[in-house]
Amino acid sequence: MERGHIYQTKIYAPYDGCHWTWEYCYYDGKKHYLHFGEQAKTNTFLASKLKDAFDFKTVPAGVYDTDLNTAEGRKELVTEVNAMHLSAIAKWIHDNTEFTLTATCPECGAECEVHEMHSTGYRGDGGVGIELLGYICSDCYASGVCDDCGEYDPSTRYIESEDKVCCEHCKPVSCAMCGKDMGDSENEVCSDCEDTPEYTAHLLKIELYLAMKRYQLFFPDCEQITAPVLKSA
């Protein structure tokens, strides 16, 4: 058995919810079983399953052996480990071994230590073979966290008028005519623009347009008209 290896295997966990779970064991002369969340319950399953791996020279089928002593091994662990556990494993390895897992931030291309990266949501089916998806560096994460809802959202943009960053969902609505901020209003235009002849004319054009669309259902050869667009000031 060589030091600096991490073993992972998928085992059956007969409790509510998830019936398959990933278990990990790190070997540095001693065996360190790593359990995350629900996995703590399955401690003994893994111990018996992995016992063979430590008693024999060969690793049994279904147990993945990753050598952290090599750059390839460390890279492999980052891409092959269950994405839900990547953060926890990277942190454990950083805190308890001489190794550090690194990965490239898919947003900015910076080389980062994985235990400092942030998950933006998991993708994949929970099995081995998941790409490093949904992990970005702390700088990219910070610039994508909405000041209003506090959620990470790639749509988050700087709102100049409010001097803050907001996601698409929280960003203030602006009047389609004068551009004035309307908070979280569900109206198309502000109360000032609502009473203008221009807006009244626009509403009439919409009505005409909808009537024409209905007419076209029965008379497809009639003249086509385009949807009216509200002109901003």
Ligand SMILES: [Zn+2]
């Ligand atoms: Zn980044």
Ligand SMILES: [Zn+2]
């Ligand atoms: Zn938001």
Ligand SMILES: [Zn+2]
């Ligand atoms: Zn307005």
